[in-house]
Amino acid sequence: MTENVNEGIRDVLDKLYRSESRQILATLIRLLGDFDLAEDALHDAFRVALEQWAIEGVPTNPRAWLISTGRFKAIDRLRRTRHEDPLDSTCEPAEIVASDAEIPENEGVEDDRLRLIFTCCHPALASEARIALTLREVCGLTTEEIARAFLTTPPALAQRIVRAKTKIRDAHIPYQVPSPAELPERLDTVLQVVYLVFNEGYSASSGESLTRPDLSGEAIRLGRLLMELLPEPEVIGLVALMLLHESRRPARTSPEGELILLDVQDRSLWNRDHIKEGTALVERALTTRRFGPYTLQAAIAAVHAEAEQAGATDWTQITALYDLLARIDPSPVVELNRAVAVAMRDGPAAGLALVDNILARGDLEDYHLTHSVRADFYRRLGKIAEARAAYHQALALTKLAPERRFLERRLRELA
Secondary structure (H helix, E strand, O other), rough: HHHHHHHHHHHHHHHHHHHHHHHHHHHHHHHHHHHHHHHHHHHHHHHHHHHHHHHHHOOOHHHHHHHHHHHHHHHHHHHHHHHOOHHHHHHHHHHOHHHHHOOOOOOOOHHHHHHHHHHHOEEEEEEEEHHHHHHHHOOOHHHHHHHHHHHHHHHHHHHHHHHHHHHHHHHOOOOOOOOOOOOOHHHHHHHHHHHHHHHHHHHHEOOOOOOHHHHHHHHHHHHHHHHHHOHHHHHHHHHHHHHHHHHHHHHOOOOOOEEOHHHHHOOOHHHHHHHHHHHHHHHHHHHHOOOOOOHHHHHHHHHHHHOOHHHHHHHHHHHHHHHHHHHHHHOOOHHHHHHHHHHHHOOHHHHHHHHHHHHOOOOOOOOOHHHHHHHHHHHHHOHHHHHHHHHHHHHHHOEEEHHHHHHHHHHHHHH
16 A cells, blocks of 8 residues: 555656746745755755655645745755855855845746746856756756757766856856846847747657657747747747647647658647637737747748648748748758748759758758758659668668658658
């Protein structure tokens, strides 16, 4: 019986950790004023819960219980440290106890995770450090996942995060949402962070599952908070973009978890509420005429959403939107996406020429989708040997199991 109770409590705590741990951590950072101390407190709280809840039962408000327990465990830890080393410079336990009164609530945003994002995105930190720290501390991505996004090694990425935490502590960077006057200059990095989190949730960089709904859902939640706080066109455009992409999630994989490409998805499965809201938001952002790359990407997604069937997609309009996007936010990835649109409008040979130009410059050689796109163009042109070679290149670069299975299936079909 006891074993069954313990297993049940462990399941409850596992679910709580997945759904609540980043919110609890953000609050503990606000209360304790230290990243590492808050992380230790978080793990202490879950460890104590595993022992006590099996005896006392799950509390009425598990999140509040975990925050309170973590806080007092941190105070105990500080007292022991102070007793063992009286010269230690860590703040006094009395300061921690009083921390609620010392940190005023921001009337505009009642969310500790939003406070934490702006703290992690402070201008005093290097740009990549801001994004890495936020992805790690706010959203719970592993060091390995973030390292892949930055095309660096996990040890180097870990050092970057450590240096960012040290900078926050030594520079006494405040744990608060910036004033209205400070918000615009801080917003670009915050939007980058939210978009990176969404991308990892919408199309995971590795693993067995194509998507991580917890991450994309969290990114949309944070985007909505930002939109309430600062309804700028690009904030609105980013929320629109995320909603329009998220609308396709039910149709992107088969019941067995296999990848389904956009042109063969069952569009009746698309979330019409997301499409309606996303389309309204992108129109709102476009009417300001102060939009940027997120709004343009949302406009492209809206054109896809308007087509009831893949064959009805307005590729001329999509290509024109990519032309504009390439002018205001040029990048090899934008060029690659534009090449796909051109191929759909003008034929695979036209798209292949554009992709070959990207590779000739040395861009996107290590990006698996470059070779996957190139392979598809060759396949459509009937150049089987070239298609197989490109699929093999893509297969060697992808770390996501559903994508690997898709590429292997394409190779079998060509054989």
